[in-house]
Amino acid sequence: MEGGENWVLSNTGHFLNHVDNGTTYTTTLKNKNTLSELYQTARISPSSLTYYGFCLENGDYTVLLHFAEIMFTDDDTYNSLGRRIFNVDIQGKQVLKDFNIANKAGVRKNITTEFHTQVSNKSLEIRFYWAGKGTTAMPYASIYGPLISAISITRADSTSDNISPGTIVGIVVATIVLAILLVLLWRVYIGKRNSLAKELKDLNLQTSVYTFRQIKVATNNFDISNKIGEGGFGPVYKGILSNDTIIAVKMLSSKSKQGNQYAMHGYLTDKADVYSFGIVALEIVSGKNNIVHKPRQETLHLLDWARLLKDKGNLIELVDPRLGSDFNKYEVMMMIKVALLCTNVTSNLRPTMSSVLSMLEGKIVIPEFISDPHEIMDEIKLEKMRQHYFQVEEDERSETQAKSHKLAIEGPWTTSSSSTSDLYPVHIDSSYWEKRN
Missing domain, CATH: 1.10.510.10 (Transferase(Phosphotransferase) domain 1)
Structure with missing residues (x-):
């Protein structure tokens, strides 16, 4: 067992004919510039290679697996005859089957595969294991089993903690503009309210309450001669109260749209x-x-x-x-x-x-x-x-x-008429x- 901070590695199997039986292989290329430093070293295993990640936040993650076949060659020598085939599981689910790095990318060329998985118990498991296929003794003994150059995992729904200066400036400017608009809208609202209050104050409104009997007497029982027009609720009548105050009275009509609206909804x-x-x-x-x-x-x-x-x-x-x-x-x-x-x-x-x-x-x-x-x-x-x-x-x-003409014949009237x-x-x-x- 090998491990590091929040990570544990399990490597099983034994290379029977391998001299040092190590699990890390470094390329012996004369010109190493053909591969980046990340791919010049790889970890190998004769049977299975399992990585365990602990203390992770639950959620969705993106897993990147970096491969490069650095133990075979692509020339006409005996070293080009080897074939490496293995499988890959992530969180117990197979994501690669009979994977051959040389067939996918070529010899001593890197390839990256991307997968999406979910962490639900704060742990992540990535397992590479031999599929029982490929060569086991070419170009020389004990060169088979899974091989991995590097692993990268990233929280899929995470955001960068570092906010760019441009973003900060944009947020500040937007906040200032919004604050100015709110202040202007508030001043307009206060101005309209004060204007309305002043208008109502200048009206010097006075209200009174009258009984239906008073209204009937004032309008002479809603006599047609006192009708002065049609309003939104119905006919409007002129009336004179006992103190000689002239009033206008609306009589609700069943044909009035406004009257019906008020009767149905209670407001206008x-x-x-x-x-x-x-x-x-x-x-x-x-x-x-x-x-x-x-x-x-x-x-x-x-x-x-x-x-x-x-x-x-x-x-x-x-x-x-x-x-x-x-x-x-x-x-x-x-x-x-x-x-x-x-x-x-x-x-x-x-x-x-x-x-x-x-x-x-x-x-x-x-x-x-x-x-x-x-x-x-x-x-x-x-x-x-x-x-x-x-x-x-x-x-x-x-x-x-x-x-x-009738007045001239019959004499003067004693009551008014219109x-x-x-x-x-x-x-x-x-x-x-x-x-x-």
Whole structure:
């Protein structure tokens, strides 16, 4: 038995006709430069040669076996007649059978074979043994059995402990860049949060709770004359509380997509109320309902009309004709542009309510509204809507004249009355306009 640090060698058998019966053979080549120093010495055995490696980490390993036939020659002499044949097992599994170094690589030429194995009990066994084949007395007695020049094993899943300077520099630079990005993202987040908090603080929000009975009284039991438009949840009604506070009340409709979404899922995005505000704003400016249902005909939408008039550059046509010319054109156009932004098809492009308030107050510039080409109706539908609204206005004028004639005959009314087609009363000389001017 021979051994070294963590390795043990077992060499069995006896060369009967060998003089010194040694297990190490060194080549006697005159020109040793034909082989590297690693292959100029080899260990031999008449029967078997087994290497045991201990205290190894469990895992996958790569085994390299280095061979060179240095005991035979490749000339025409008697020394070229020898043949060496043996087998190799690794961890009890045969990996080479009837292996002949001279046939694989040639005489006095090196060859390396690679194998993959697994260590599970912290030990490795590599065994070389004679196959009982080949010559035993040529070129001279006792020249047979396994021969090995060197063995190398490497942990397959191990990584080098030495990290190159380039790798270290790359890691440091990547870490610095990542840290800078995180700091910038954090500053942007803090800035947005502070901006939102400031906007909400400037709104000076005040909330109140009302009973259903109060709302019914304020809206006159949701009378049609108090209806001011259609919101995302359904119809919107104007109401006046006992303290003369004017309120707007949404009534949930079973046909409302937003109402159904809230009933099913219990939540809505803040963009839903923004959309409703835009619809109501368009109805207030135009004095018309958002949706017009015509029997046996297609449905007309005020929002479609507004978008097409925007693309035609004729938004002023949307203004309620009953206002005549006595209105602030700049403020009306500002209201229409904000309403179009609030009713954008893509909810992510709609502004927040705080931004809407800042736009209407003139604190921030109103962005340009860009229509979706797929949402714009054609000229034919525009003309149908224009004719419908002109007919409605003509009917309202006729109804107003009829009522005036009836008042002249029957005497003055003692209670107020308004047309069911009016969305809201028009008071050009109200105190609101006095404050604005």
